[in-house]
Amino acid sequence: MTPLLKLTNLQKAFGAVTVADNQSYEVMPGDALGVLGPNGAGKTSMFNLITGTLKPNGGSIHFDGKDITNWSAARRSHSGIARSFQVPQPFSGMTVFENAMIAATQSAGLHGHAAETLCLDVLDQTGLMSKANVLAGSLTLLERKRLELTRALCTTPKLLLLDEIAGGLTEAECQSLIKTIKDIHAGGVTIIWIEHVVHALLSVVDRLIVVDFGKLIAEGPPKDIMESPQVKEIYLGIEADA
Template sequence: MVPPLFPSEDGMTAILRLDHLSKSFGAVTVADALSYEVAQGEALGVIGPNGAGKTSMFNLITGTFGPDNGRVFFDGKDITNMSAAKRSHAGIARSFQVPQPFSGMTVFENAMIAATQSAGLHGHEAERFCLEVLEQTELLPKANVLAGSLTLLERKRLEMTRALCAKPKLLLLDEIAGGLTEAECKFLVQTIKDIHASGVAIIWIEHVVHALMAVVDRLIVIDFGKKIAEGEPQKIMESPEVKEIYLGIEADA
C-alpha cells in the first residue's frame, strides 16, 4: 500500500520535504539548515552562484551522501537513512550536469537499463515503455545509435530519457540547458514542459534563467548552502538581494 502523502504549508500535497538539512565537508558548508517542500506535480526552479551547494543538495536528496543534521521526507516517508538505490526505486530520478551515458551501448540499451533496474519493468513491457519515452524525448530515431556518438543536445535528451525510464515521481534536472544553442534550448524546454504537464514533480537547477522561467511554478535561491529567497519566479528575479548575490548587481543602499 502506498503511504499517505503529507499536506504542504499551502494546503497542496507535498511529494518532497527537506527539514533543516545541513552538510559540511571540513570548513565548507554545502547545506545550511535547508528547508523547503515540493508539491506533487510542481516544477521548482533553483538558482544560485557557482559553489552555492545546488548539486550537493541533489546529492542529499538522492542519497549520494547523507546529511550531518536534518531530515529528508519523500512520498510520505522519512528517507534520510535510505540508500540511493532504494530512493531510485521509490521514485527519485536525476540527470547530471555532465551527461554520463553508457557510451558503448545504444540509446535504447541505456533506456532499458533504467527501466529494468530502477522501474522494475521486464520484457516487452520494458521495451514498450522505453520506446514511448524515447518518442517523448525525440530520440526514437536514434534508438539503435551508440550513446557515445550523440551530439550534446542528444546526450542531454538521453539524460532525461534515462531518468524518465525510471518512472520517477520526482525528477531532478541539473543544468540540463547548459552549453546548448538558443534553438536547442527551446526544444529542450518544450520537452520539460511536456514532462511537467504529465504530472511529474520537477526540481530544476539552471543558470540559463530564461529557460527556467519558461517552466517553473516557483523559484528558490541558494547561496553558501542556505536558502535566501523563495517565491514567484518573476518577483524573485526582481529582488534586489537576488540581483546582488546571484547576478552581481549591487543593490541600492
C-alpha cells in the first residue's frame, strides 16, 4: 500500500535554529499518528512544512503518491490536507454555518446545495448543529475548537492535522472532544495529532513519534514510546538512569 504521507530527509532551519532535522517517516491511509515533544521542538513547524506555509531547505514531501514538495499551500489544501490551529481564529462576525461554507466553497470547491449539505452533515458530526446560526465570536472555547474541526472537515480532507486541539479544556470538555475525534477517524480520515494533553492523545492514536530540536528521536507503539527512558528524559524531564 502506498503511504498517504511520506517525509524523506526533511530539513528546515532559520539561521542557527533547526526546526526540521532530516525528518523521515510515513503515514498510511487510516493511521492515527500522535506527535509529542517539548515546547519549541519543531512540531508546529512540521505541520507548516506539510501544509506548505513553510518551504523546506531540503528533503521531500509526498502525499497520496505525488511529490508535493514545491506545491503551494492552496494546492495542498485542494488535494486533501487540512489542519486545525492551536488558537482558533474563526471569522467572528460570521455565523458558524457561514464559517463552514467558506471552507466548503473555497477549499473543497463545492457550491450551492452540495456545499450546504456537506456543511450541515459536518456540523452534525462535530456537535455544532444547534449553533449553526450563532455568530462564531460568541462561542465558548470548546465550541471554537469544534468549529476548527468543522472548518477543516468541510474541505473534505484525506489527512487531518490537529495542533493541540485539546489545550485549555476541562476534563469533561476534553472527553467530549476525544469522542468526536474518534468518530472522525472511524469515518476514514487519517489523523496526525500534536498534543500536550497526553491522555487525550493516547486514547486515539495507534502510533507515536517524538520530536526534539527538529529531530525525530523515537517512533513506535504508544506504550513503548511512553516507557522509553530517552523520551522520559527529553519530554518529561526525568533522568534516563533514574
